Amino acid sequence: MGGRARKASESAKSGGLSKSEREELQRLRGQDAEKLKRIKELEMERDDLKRCMVLWVK
Numbered sequence: 453m454g455g456r457a458r459k460a461s462e463s464a465k466s467g468g469l470s471k472s473e474r475e476e477l478q479r480l481r482g483q484d485a486e487k488l489k490r491i492k493e494l495e496m497e498r499d500d501l502k503r504c505m506v507l508w509v510k
Contacts (some may be wrong), residue, residue: 469477
């Protein structure tokens with residue numbers, strides 16, 4: 453059995469994720485939250501720039 457398959461079967465038997473898997477999942481969720489926050493900030497900046505352009509063109 454390969455390393456991944458063995459880990460997967462051990463996880464399934466123990467009823468959950470290993471400590472390293474939980475840590476990685478937590479790290480990835482944190483990165484995802486940071487990216488979503490940055491996307492929201494960029495969308496707000498874009499909207500502000502659109503408004504500025506409308507005012508400038510007038």
